[in-house]
Amino acid sequence: MTTAAPRRTTTASELWTNWLPAVERLVPVPVEYRVATLAHQEAARELAIDEAVLENLVGAGFPAEDTPDGLRYDYHDVMNLGLQSGLGRSLAELGERQCMRLAAGQPEAWTTERVTRLRLTATCDAAGCTSCVTIPVPAEPAPKLYEGRLTEWAREETGSMVATVTTRGHRDAPRTDTVRRIHDDLLDRLVSGEYQYGWVPEGLRSRPAAAIEHRTVDCIVAAWQMQQWAEEAGVRARTRRGFLLGLIGVEHAWTEVFEEGRWLLLDPVLAYLGSRHRATHPEFADFTRGSVHNRLLAWDRSVDESLADHDCVAGGHVRVDCRQIPVPRTPA
Ligand SMILES: [Zn+2]
CATH class of the missing domain: 3.10.620 (C8orf32 fold)
Incomplete structure (x- = not known):
């Protein structure tokens, strides 16, 4: 069987070395500013992890709201968890890497017209x-x-x-x-x-x-x-x-x-x-x-x-x- 896109599977080592410490380090959006609108599946995709792994992270304390339509997340929390993971695969990290190409190359190139x-x-x-x-x-x-x-x-x-x-x-x-x-x-x-x-x-x-x-x-x-x-x-x-x-x-x-x-x-x-x-x-x-x-x-x-x-x-x-x-x- 072939699939269109390679499936990202989180290894046990990534879970212990990257994701759980990221949940621990994360400074979540304060409750009074939290808007939990992002669906579970969507959040897992933005983090580039399996949905089951995300459930694990919720179990470890990652903020989620239990709604009749399933778990919902604040968009900022999801982006910030991605930044904390350090694996370089989440949407937030990919965007940051793209942007920070301006810091690469030779310094002379930073000032030309x-x-x-x-x-x-x-x-x-x-x-x-x-x-x-x-x-x-x-x-x-x-x-x-x-x-x-x-x-x-x-x-x-x-x-x-x-x-x-x-x-x-x-x-x-x-x-x-x-x-x-x-x-x-x-x-x-x-x-x-x-x-x-x-x-x-x-x-x-x-x-x-x-x-x-x-x-x-x-x-x-x-x-x-x-x-x-x-x-x-x-x-x-x-x-x-x-x-x-x-x-x-x-x-x-x-x-x-x-x-x-x-x-x-x-x-x-x-x-x-x-x-x-x-x-x-x-x-x-x-x-x-x-x-x-x-x-x-x-x-x-x-x-x-x-x-x-x-x-x-x-x-x-x-x-x-x-x-x-x-x-x-x-x-x-
Ligand atoms: Zn307006």
Whole structure:
């Protein structure tokens, strides 16, 4: 008998060495933010494990809700368990590996000029949003913040926006211990597990102080925390939102601090993610302490602002999708 796709069977050793410790380490989504909508079969698929193995993990304490339709999970818990497994097969890990290819290769390639054409689509998650008067519109990116350019910004019939951006990186580094420490303290806490990096539900990431209290940190929460530390140390700081460019762009956030007459970018979350992948160049962690990567596309918005404009009557949250599209050979 042949099957279309190879069946992933979890070995006993993987169960004991990877999955059960992952359940133990996992900082679950706090109950008040948990939305258990992901079906058992779907969760097993995202983790790349058998359904029976997932039942075992529930027995070991992985949060699940028993519903008339079977076990249901919070999406963030499932993604975060995948990240904790360290096997590299879960959907969350595959996405991270894809994204972190930007940390591979030679450092010179991180700062050269790149031209990228993108389609940006904003969608609102509110069920009642179809009655909204204003459909969500992606906000204009601001590559000029880092010496780049926006050379096309056009609306499609669907409401999506097409952008052509030129991005370029540049090298810089902190000159003071205070600023260096802001980056490295955050990185140390991620590496030690004091802060658990992962997917944070929208309701929690919009209250970063509560997220820190629960030890769950994503790029938004990290950017906010660094701004607090900087301001406590008397350093001007602001947060910034944008995308890491790739075939499918990944939403990202980071911090800028003002030091000796210029703004400096701090992005220890990228250093941490890079440290989890073998292909990462050894200089990458240094690079995230002050430099700008050419795959970073900035918006002139902070972590408490959205990347889309939308007055939602249904109180929805807007998500922006960013996909690379081919650059036409001849200008239109
Ligand atoms: Zn809406």
